[in-house]
Amino acid sequence: MPFTRRQFIRIGAAAGGVAAASGLTTNWWNLQAHEIPDPKTDGDHVVPTFCELCFWKCGVLAHVKNGRVTKIVGNPAHPLSRGRICPRGTGAAALLYDPDRLKQPLLRRSKRGQQVFEAVSWSAALDETAKQMDAIRTKYGPEAFALFTHGWGGSWFTRLMQAYGSPNIAAPSYAQCRGPRDVAFTMTFGQGLGSPESIDIENARCITLLGSHLGENMHNTQVQEFAEAIGKGAQLVVVDPRFSTAASKAKYWLPIKPGTDIALLLAWMNVIIDEKRYDAEYVTKYATGFDELTKHVASKTPEWAYPITGIPAEKIRETARFIAGFRPASLIHPGRHATWYGDDTQRMRAVGILAALLGSWGRRGGYILPSAMELPKYPGKAAHTAAVAADRKQPSLYPLADETLASGVCDATIPGQSSYQLHGWLVYGTNLMQSLPDPRNTEKAIQALDFIAAIDVLPAEITGWSDVVLPESTYLERYDDAWSPAYKQPFIAVRQPAVQPMYDSKPGWWIARQLAERLGVDDYFDWTDPRQVIDWRLKAAHQDPGKVFLNGVVEGQRVPVCEEDGLQLSFDTPSKKIELHSATLAAAGFPPIPDYTPHEEPPAGMFRLLFGRAPTHTFGRTTNNRFLGSVYGENEVWINSIAAKSLAGFEDRPLKNGEYIVLENQDGIRSAKVKAKVTERIRGDAVYLVHGWGHTSNGLKFAKGRGASDSTLVTRYATDPIMGGTGMSVNFVRVVRVEA
Amino acid sequence: MRFNVIKKRYAMAVDTRRCVGCSACSLACKAENDLPIEGFRSWVETETKGTFPNLAMEIRSERCEQCSNAACVSNCPTGASHYSKGGVVLVDRDLCTGCKACVAACPFSARYIHPDGYADKCTFCLHRVERGQQVACAENCPTKSLTFGDANDPESDIARLLRERQWKQLDTAAGTKPNLYYLV
Numbered sequence: 001m002p003f004t005r006r007q008f009i010r011i012g013a014a015a016g017g018v019a020a021a022s023g024l025t026t027n028w029w030n031l032q033a034h035e036i037p038d039p040k041t042d043g044d045h046v047v048p049t050f051c052e053l054c055f056w057k058c059g060v061l062a063h064v065k066n067g068r069v070t071k072i073v074g075n076p077a078h079p080l081s082r083g084r085i086c087p088r089g090t091g092a093a094a095l096l097y098d099p100d101r102l103k104q105p106l107l108r109r110s111k112r113g114q115q116v117f118e119a120v121s122w123s124a125a126l127d128e129t130a131k132q133m134d135a136i137r138t139k140y141g142p143e144a145f146a147l148f149t150h151g152w153g154g155s156w157f158t159r160l161m162q163a164y165g166s167p168n169i170a171a172p173s174y175a176q177c178r179g180p181r182d183v184a185f186t187m188t189f190g191q192g193l194g195s196p197e198s199i200d201i202e203n204a205r206c207i208t209l210l211g212s213h214l215g216e217n218m219h220n221t222q223v224q225e226f227a228e229a230i231g232k233g234a235q236l237v238v239v240d241p242r243f244s245t246a247a248s249k250a251k252y253w254l255p256i257k258p259g260t261d262i263a264l265l266l267a268w269m270n271v272i273i274d275e276k277r278y279d280a281e282y283v284t285k286y287a288t289g290f291d292e293l294t295k296h297v298a299s300k301t302p303e304w305a306y307p308i309t310g311i312p313a314e315k316i317r318e319t320a321r322f323i324a325g326f327r328p329a330s331l332i333h334p335g336r337h338a339t340w341y342g343d344d345t346q347r348m349r350a351v352g353i354l355a356a357l358l359g360s361w362g363r364r365g366g367y368i369l370p371s372a373m374e375l376p377k378y379p380g381k382a383a384h385t386a387a388v389a390a391d392r393k394q395p396s397l398y399p400l401a402d403e404t405l406a407s408g409v410c411d412a413t414i415p416g417q418s419s420y421q422l423h424g425w426l427v428y429g430t431n432l433m434q435s436l437p438d439p440r441n442t443e444k445a446i447q448a449l450d451f452i453a454a455i456d457v458l459p460a461e462i463t464g465w466s467d468v469v470l471p472e473s474t475y476l477e478r479y480d481d482a483w484s485p486a487y488k489q490p491f492i493a494v495r496q497p498a499v500q501p502m503y504d505s506k507p508g509w510w511i512a513r514q515l516a517e518r519l520g521v522d523d524y525f526d527w528t529d530p531r532q533v534i535d536w537r538l539k540a541a542h543q544d545p546g547k548v549f550l551n552g553v554v555e556g557q558r559v560p561v562c563e564e565d566g567l568q569l570s571f572d573t574p575s576k577k578i579e580l581h582s583a584t585l586a587a588a589g590f591p592p593i594p595d596y597t598p599h600e601e602p603p604a605g606m607f608r609l610l611f612g613r614a615p616t617h618t619f620g621r622t623t624n625n626r627f628l629g630s631v632y633g634e635n636e637v638w639i640n641s642i643a644a645k646s647l648a649g650f651e652d653r654p655l656k657n658g659e660y661i662v663l664e665n666q667d668g669i670r671s672a673k674v675k676a677k678v679t680e681r682i683r684g685d686a687v688y689l690v691h692g693w694g695h696t697s698n699g700l701k702f703a704k705g706r707g708a709s710d711s712t713l714v715t716r717y718a719t720d721p722i723m724g725g726t727g728m729s730v731n732f733v734r735v736v737r738v739e740a
Numbered sequence: 741m742r743f744n745v746i747k748k749r750y751a752m753a754v755d756t757r758r759c760v761g762c763s764a765c766s767l768a769c770k771a772e773n774d775l776p777i778e779g780f781r782s783w784v785e786t787e788t789k790g791t792f793p794n795l796a797m798e799i800r801s802e803r804c805e806q807c808s809n810a811a812c813v814s815n816c817p818t819g820a821s822h823y824s825k826g827g828v829v830l831v832d833r834d835l836c837t838g839c840k841a842c843v844a845a846c847p848f849s850a851r852y853i854h855p856d857g858y859a860d861k862c863t864f865c866l867h868r869v870e871r872g873q874q875v876a877c878a879e880n881c882p883t884k885s886l887t888f889g890d891a892n893d894p895e896s897d898i899a900r901l902l903r904e905r906q907w908k909q910l911d912t913a914a915g916t917k918p919n920l921y922y923l924v
């Protein structure tokens with residue numbers, strides 16, 4: 001954001017006006033007399049590791065000089081960064097040196113949520129945590145204790161839970177984010193998309209984005225490939241209520257009415273089938289249910305979809321033809337954050353089915369099937385719980401969920417909400433007050449707990465609600481487990497400390513191990529140094545640990561990832577085919593082919609609240625980062641310029657761009673003050689916020705009070721009946737004036 | 741081997757089609773050059789035209805235009821602003837009094853006053869270029885939107901891009917002969 005800089009200059013320019021008149025002429029003669037300034041930020045040594053400013057995990061090089069990290073750059077040897085990192089990644093040193101970091105273990109000394117703590121020793125904090133965990137284990141059984149986790153370092157705590165004996169291990173990245181997508185693709189093709197997503201953006205000739213704001217969402221390699229594709233002339237079709245960065249580069253921008261994407265997808269299928277533009281050979285060979293699909297979409301004409309979506313029938317036809325014209329290298333991008341309206345698995349099924357009609361699954365420029373390098377698990381005692389997770393009211397609910405629901409685990413903490421109640425939480429690296437819907441409900445659950453401990457780097461809101469706070473080292477100060485994802489260029493990457501832990505922070509592996517010891521389950525941790533685990537795994541993978549740590553990464557053999565490479569396609573579905581019609585869904589009582597069902601619309605005077613990302617931030621994880629904040633230091637609420645002219649309560653003076661307002665939702669909940677961005681770039685029936693702002697934690701001295709939290713306003717959500725995802729784009733807000 | 745009779749002219753091409761405006765350039769620069777928190781040598785401009793739903797937007801990664809006829813140099817009363825290797829405009833901190841004449845003269849608002857009292861702006865990372873490295877922003881740009889090089893060397897990537905692609909320049913009316921090219 002050049003705002004600060006510009007302001008700065010304007011002041012400077014005014015003051016410099018007089019001096020300007022006295023200018024001299026050029027002085028080429030002086031060429032060699034001046035020194036070339038060198039900021040000297042190169043390290044005296046460079047440590048390869050991988051980033052954790054988001055969850056993409058790019059390979060980076062940390063420059064270290066006199067024991068301080070001076071800068072982070074991309075590791076050219078790492079397939080996910082190729083020497084280039086996103087803006088957030090460059091801010092890692094500012095996280096490491098954030099003055100607001102949690103510095104010592106803390107014990108709560110007042111009511112929960114009041115943020116009153118006493119700094120204590122590690123042994124006191126660990127003893128207390130273990131004592132409470134032990135008490136819960138004795139009183140209710142180990143399954144009454146839950147772990148919420150997000151991030152690569154969470155693996156040590158997952159191990160701790162396995163040792164302790166609880167199945168209640170949940171990440172909000174499932175039911176609050178990508179869950180519906182992965183379930184839908186598993187239903188359709190027999191496998192989910194994982195992270196990094198198994199898509200071949202780079203070779204796509206046409207990319208269709210539905211609500212996915214690539215370029216604002218900076219998953220590094222995806223954006224790199226996106227630019228590469230654009231550079232090679234790929235065409236874009238962008239479906240978004242907002243004129244996103246991607247939309248500005250698109251051949252077609254379709255500003256769809258929020259909540260109607262399924263109707264558009266069905267109409268596209270209608271045109272593509274009706275005009276025989278699908279890949280008939282591919283569909284015959286690999287898919288089942290085509291006749292049912294044809295019948296299903298026969299009435300879903302562009303004329304039918306127009307009044308629903310607001311997109312003229314001719315535009316729908318034209319774009320359907322356009323998209324089909326590039327098949328199979330026509331990528332319908334699956335997005336990532338998919339929990340919008342509660343019918344998200346069905347929407348993602350529609351995306352998958354359309355991709356199948358285009359013959360783009362298993363094809364270059366479409367969905368590819370990468371492999372991971374072998375990286376054997378460190379041997380050890382197996383998890384020992386017989387209990388099922390408490391994440392649903394009845395075990396029969398959400399039959400197709402394949403991971404634990406974080407929202408359900410939270411609910412199960414409130415008496416009577418599940419088959420059994422949870423009494424203790426360990427929260428690793430996820431700010432539940434912003435990552436779960438309806439923070440009022442989360443508060444209620446927390447107040448019902450016997451015990452809650454948080455492990456974090458910064459004093460996020462959740463730490464203020466905890467009984468014990470355990471300060472973790474940042475990724476630049478610690479080892480974590482090795483990583484071998486499925487990717488078109490297979491690799492194994494390692495994380496290692498660039499500098500010693502600052503303050504009294506400790507790496508996650510150490511904290512988990514210490515707790516295991518105190519709980520008498522350290523037989524699950526038969527090592528004392530994480531290098532024993534990592535080196536064992538690398539050797540079992542026939543790698544030389546010394547070499548891997550020297551480079552931060554080792555690449556494996558590329559293998560065929562699509563038909564063009566010679567890959568034979570197979571599908572791990574019940575029919576062993578692509579299931580355009582899903583018997584599994586039908587058997588579970590759900591529509592076997594996606595249907596459009598209307599969603600409630602905002603009442604007059606209110607807007608649908610949409611949220612997303614800014615390229616410089618990973619939601620609340622980076623909002624306290626002063627380095628990143630220098631570019632983007634508060635969120636704004638986007639409001640359409642015409643809609644801004646007729647706001648109730650603004651009759652005497654219309655809303656001004658840059659004016660601070662508050663948002664009030666359908667339940668009367670008000671946001672913090674937030675700057676209005678009055679813009680042409682959004683529909684008149686929705687407003688948009690970047691997620692993760694509006695912090696209230698006293699410890700976040702930079703972030704506190706900046707912008708508004710969309711999470712506060714998400715007091716209701718629509719649950720996906722198929723897998724329990726929480727659709728959060730179902731809240732309505734009005735704009736309230738606060739400035740005199 | 742070619743004879744090096746033509747002077748180097750360092751220039752940068754900014755591909756507005758590839759750029760997503762993520763600010764990785766600004767931040768990589770800030771880290772490389774150890775800038776103060778409020779200081780920027782590069783920044784992102786977005787220009788939106790039209791009304792909903794007929795919109796167009798251009799995104800540009802901007803920085804000092806490294807003009808060949810630089811207003812900052814001709815207006816500097818102390819000789820601190822000067823041309824260095826490849827025509828890059830630099831500020832000699834020892835000579836700079838922080839008078840802001842250059843800040844006022846620059847038509848591109850490329851300069852700011854560093855808290856230590858001198859005028860600061862993009863150096864095209866000459867300290868790196870001299871060592872045979874890339875400028876920091878271009879080296880890091882995730883979208884490969886930035887191409888730096890010697891525009892006078894017909895075989896350089898930048899010379900090739902300027903031959904093959906359409907480009908424009910900012911505010912040429914000021915007559916400062918900028919060396920940044922925006923590929924459109």
Ligand code: SF4
Nearest residue numbers: 051054057058086089
């Ligand atoms: S995408 Fe950015 S923040 Fe995420 S891992 Fe890569 S460099 Fe780090």
